[in-house]
Amino acid sequence: MDNNLRNHVLRSLNAGLRFDNRKPEDYRSISIEYSISSNAEGSARVKIGDTEVLAGVKFEIGSPFPDKPDEGTIIVNAELLPLSNPEFESGPPNIHSIELARVVDRGIRESKTIDFKSLCVEKGEKVWLVLIDIITINDAGNLFDAAALAAYAALQNAVFPGLDGDKINYKEKTKKKFDLMNIPVSVTVLKLGKNYFVDPTNEEEEVADARLTLVSMENGKLCAMQKGGDHPLTSMDINAMMDLAIVKGAELREILKKQKKK
Amino acid sequence: MGELIVNNKDIVVPGEELAQGLDYLPSFGTYREENFIISARLGMVNIDGRTIKITPLTGRYSPKRGDTIIAKVIDVTFSGWRLETNCAYAAMLSVKDATSDFIARGADLTKYFDIGDYLVAKITNVTSQKLIDLTMKGPGLRKLIGGRVIKVNTNKVPRIIGKQGSMISMIKDATNCKIIVGQNGLAWINGDPQNEFIAVSTIKKIEEESHISGLTERVKEYLQEQTKNMNIPKPTTHEEHDDYRGE
Amino acid sequence: MNYKRKDRNLDEIRPIEAKAGIIKNADGSAMFRIGKTVAYAAVYGPRDLYPKFLQDPLKGVLRCNYNMMPFSGSGERVRPGQSRRSREISMVTEKALLPVVDLNDFPNAVVDVFIELPQTDAGSRCAGICAASIALADAGLSMKGLVSAVSVGNLNGTLVVDLDKEEEDIEGEVADIPIAMVKRTGAITLMQMDGIVEKDQVMKLLEMIKDACGKIHDVQTKALKEKYKGSMDNGDEN
Numbered sequence: 001m002d003n004n005l006r007n008h009v010l011r012s013l014n015a016g017l018r019f020d021n022r023k024p025e026d027y028r029s030i031s032i033e034y035s036i037s038s039n040a041e042g043s044a045r046v047k048i049g050d051t052e053v054l055a056g057v058k059f060e061i062g063s064p065f066p067d068k069p070d071e072g073t074i075i076v077n078a079e080l081l082p083l084s085n086p087e088f089e090s091g092p093p094n095i096h097s098i099e100l101a102r103v104v105d106r107g108i109r110e111s112k113t114i115d116f117k118s119l120c121v122e123k124g125e126k127v128w129l130v131l132i133d134i135i136t137i138n139d140a141g142n143l144f145d146a147a148a149l150a151a152y153a154a155l156q157n158a159v160f161p162g163l164d165g166d167k168i169n170y171k172e173k174t175k176k177k178f179d180l181m182n183i184p185v186s187v188t189v190l191k192l193g194k195n196y197f198v199d200p201t202n203e204e205e206e207v208a209d210a211r212l213t214l215v216s217m218e219n220g221k222l223c224a225m226q227k228g229g230d231h232p233l234t235s236m237d238i239n240a241m242m243d244l245a246i247v248k249g250a251e252l253r254e255i256l257k258k259q260k261k262k
Numbered sequence: 263m264g265e266l267i268v269n270n271k272d273i274v275v276p277g278e279e280l281a282q283g284l285d286y287l288p289s290f291g292t293y294r295e296e297n298f299i300i301s302a303r304l305g306m307v308n309i310d311g312r313t314i315k316i317t318p319l320t321g322r323y324s325p326k327r328g329d330t331i332i333a334k335v336i337d338v339t340f341s342g343w344r345l346e347t348n349c350a351y352a353a354m355l356s357v358k359d360a361t362s363d364f365i366a367r368g369a370d371l372t373k374y375f376d377i378g379d380y381l382v383a384k385i386t387n388v389t390s391q392k393l394i395d396l397t398m399k400g401p402g403l404r405k406l407i408g409g410r411v412i413k414v415n416t417n418k419v420p421r422i423i424g425k426q427g428s429m430i431s432m433i434k435d436a437t438n439c440k441i442i443v444g445q446n447g448l449a450w451i452n453g454d455p456q457n458e459f460i461a462v463s464t465i466k467k468i469e470e471e472s473h474i475s476g477l478t479e480r481v482k483e484y485l486q487e488q489t490k491n492m493n494i495p496k497p498t499t500h501e502e503h504d505d506y507r508g509e
Numbered sequence: 510m511n512y513k514r515k516d517r518n519l520d521e522i523r524p525i526e527a528k529a530g531i532i533k534n535a536d537g538s539a540m541f542r543i544g545k546t547v548a549y550a551a552v553y554g555p556r557d558l559y560p561k562f563l564q565d566p567l568k569g570v571l572r573c574n575y576n577m578m579p580f581s582g583s584g585e586r587v588r589p590g591q592s593r594r595s596r597e598i599s600m601v602t603e604k605a606l607l608p609v610v611d612l613n614d615f616p617n618a619v620v621d622v623f624i625e626l627p628q629t630d631a632g633s634r635c636a637g638i639c640a641a642s643i644a645l646a647d648a649g650l651s652m653k654g655l656v657s658a659v660s661v662g663n664l665n666g667t668l669v670v671d672l673d674k675e676e677e678d679i680e681g682e683v684a685d686i687p688i689a690m691v692k693r694t695g696a697i698t699l700m701q702m703d704g705i706v707e708k709d710q711v712m713k714l715l716e717m718i719k720d721a722c723g724k725i726h727d728v729q730t731k732a733l734k735e736k737y738k739g740s741m742d743n744g745d746e747n
Contacts, residue, residue, distance in 0.1 A: 002378055003378065004378065004380070004408065004409075004410070005410060007408070008408065008409065008410045011455065012455040012458075015454075015455045015456075017455045017456060017459070019410075019455075019458070019459065019462070020459070021456075021459045021463075036627065036628075037578070037580055037581060037627045037628045038545060038628055039580065039581060039582055039583045039584075039628055039629070039630075040580035040581075041580075043580060043627075050533045052532075054578070054627060056578065056579065056580025056581075056627075057580070058579065058580050058585070058586035060585070060586065077579070077589060079578075079589055081576075081623065081625060082553075082574070082621070082623050083532065083535070083549065083551040083623040083625055084532065084534060084551075085534055086534060086535075086553050086556070090574055090591075092590065131579070131586050133578065133579040133580055133586070133589070135578050135625070135627070137532060137549065138532045138533050138534050138535075139534065140533065140534070168585075170583060170584050170585070171583070273734050273737050275646055275655060275729075275730050275733050275734065276609070276646050276651075276652035276653065276654050276655060277609075277652070277653060277654025277655055277691070277692065277693045278730075279693075291651070293653070300653075300654075300693070302611065302651045302652060302653065303646075303649065303650075303651060303652075304646045304647065304649060304733055318649050319649070319737055320536075320537065320647060320648065320649035321536075321648065321649020321650065322536060322554070322555060322556075322648075322649065324614075349555070350554065350555040350556050350557055350558075350615060350617070350618035350619075351617075351618070352557075390616075391566055391616055391617055392615075392616060392617070392618075417649070473737055
């Protein structure tokens with residue numbers, strides 16, 4: 001790790017400022033665009049500062065799990081494209097894209113934003129599988145939050161395709177959309193020294209002691225968590241980070257709601 | 263017998279015809295094909311007498327002898343150091359070029375420069391394979407302590423520094439920051455957090471607007487606007503306008 | 510068969526659009542759209558080449574990687590990862606761009622080109638090549654010229670330029686011929702064919718494509734120049 005950089009970021013944070021003049025609790029500007037891929041059943045593009053992530057939703061029909069015969073499910077996949085960051089390599093998903101996908105999955109799954117029972121077509125036989133693909137276009141830091149936001153926005157945008165018996169008719173656009181509940185929002189909080197801050201840039205991610213991604217719902221409860229980074233957190237840290245995440249989560253939720261109205 | 267197809271300062275793309283006939287001489291960023299001189303780069307046309315060249319607007323750094331660069335130590339060997347230079351080619355700094363001190367054989371070289379250190383160094387040689395030799399012996403060449411390094415467009419470095427360092431000195435004075443700009447597209451900045459931000463955003467502004475006339479005035483106004491509410495002490499020593507010294 | 514198109518002439522391309530510099534981390538980047546097909550391209554380099562055995566001390570390496578996003582096609586989702594098709598397209602894309610890139614400028618190093626498509630409706634490899642050309646110029650590489658690409662084809666005797674997906678799927682004696690061309694010289698750097706066609710038809714199509722490539726080249730050029738609008742720089746400014 002670049003110790004010079006770490007010291008410089010720390011010095012800045014201790015003065016309550018970041019390299020791009022943001023305060024520790026500030027997000028960069030956020031934009032959400034829907035229907036960015038006409039062949040997907042649902043899609044969205046999210047930008048947080050210069051970070052850009054796409055998400056697409058495709059539907060498939062599959063067999064339910066034996067222990068949940070009347071429930072469909074979601075399958076989340078993330079691609080950290082080499083196009084988006086000179087450090088990313090081509091190849092099968094590495095552990096970072098797997099972690100990203102699984103954390104986004106947990107946020108959506110545990111919040112029960114989709115009622116999996118509503119995905120049932122024929123109990124014990126056929127259920128809808130909702131495949132969410134997250135694709136990074138430019139990584140300028142904070143892929144976790146951008147990815148979660150994009151996945152949720154793609155679900156907001158999604159329209160079920162037609163179903164002729166066993167076969168999906170992708171050309172048919174039904175009127176059926178998701179009735180999304182609880183609006184889970186991901187906020188990643190980082191710690192450096194005694195400072196907590198959100199929406200990190202690449203440099204800040206590189207030098208941070210630890211990170212905690214928290215997914216909160218409209219009712220203020222948390223539905224997913226993931227700690228990352230090489231250093232430990234104290235319970236005091238976690239307390240402060242949860243507070244920050246819930247406050248920022250509410251702000252992001254307002255943005256989501258406002259976007260959908262457009 | 264020869265005629266220009268474009269004007270001076272035009273922005274052209276690779277493959278664009280610049281001149282016809284044999285009167286003009288193709289120079290940097292252009293090539294001749296039959297009767298035409300053609301651009302090989304995305305850049306600005308620069309006509310100097312009978313020579314046509316392209317000033318590139320974009321592209322990674324291409325190492326040149328005599329350039330002063332900011333390089334990062336990535337390896338320490340028996341005979342010296344290996345450094346990263348913000349381009350595809352690594353650089354070597356041998357012990358004899360590092361310092362006038364006498365360094366015994368087998369001495370611990372990390373005492374001088376360690377992995378991760380940023381150095382201001384000068385290129386003494388570039389091989390045909392583009393391997394770079396550096397020296398630390400010379401005015402202003404040294405290890406950088408503290409501060410941070412940012413990437414800038416290597417093609418805009420002359421504008422960022424300005425004639426005889428005038429532009430960069432203006433920024434240094436206005437923000438009371440130490441700034442060193444390497445030809446290889448890396449710049450080092452050290453100052454108070456708020457002032458650093460102004461210095462960096464000014465440099466970004468120069469990068470984005472370097473091809474639009476009136477730049478110096480705009481930069482002056484921008485700096486005045488940004489620093490008007492701040493109490494920035496005037497530098498106490500008279501600084502020479504040498505970009506690689508005077509902090 | 511007298512095939513007719515609904516909203517354009519037989520020798521006309523679909524609406525096109527291009528933008529340069531859309532991916533900040535990349536050294537060069539571009540978006541190219543033709544009809545409903547959209548391609549992003551990002552260029553990184555010249556940079557260090559790994560694995561080392563690929564390094565060439567005499568000249569640089571151009572490495573292309575083409576990929577379609579899982580939700581990009583009509584119909585089912587496509588499993589992510591390299592397929593045989595995408596690997597072949599990566600290779601012909603590299604061959605399409607090689608003749609214009611000056612590899613002598615970066616011995617031992619690599620220029621990586623990544624092409625990703627969020628949305629496809631036929632003509633994807635050509636769109637990728639168009640985007641990659643812009644991105645390479647945007648990255649400041651030394652190039653002979655830009656490469657423009659589009660498909661031509663034979664639809665049961667009717668010769669057309671720029672096939673869309675519906676036309677690709679027509680039954681009968683149908684040929685889909687993606688072609689890449691350097692506008693200045695007319696040199697052809699990519700040519701493939703799927704289907705049935707006669708020699709005379711091919712020669713006619715090679716004539717028909719010139720106009721289409723010209724239009725594409727104009728849009729590619731405009732995208733690059735637009736990024737630097739406002740050029741009245743006084744280089745000798747005080």
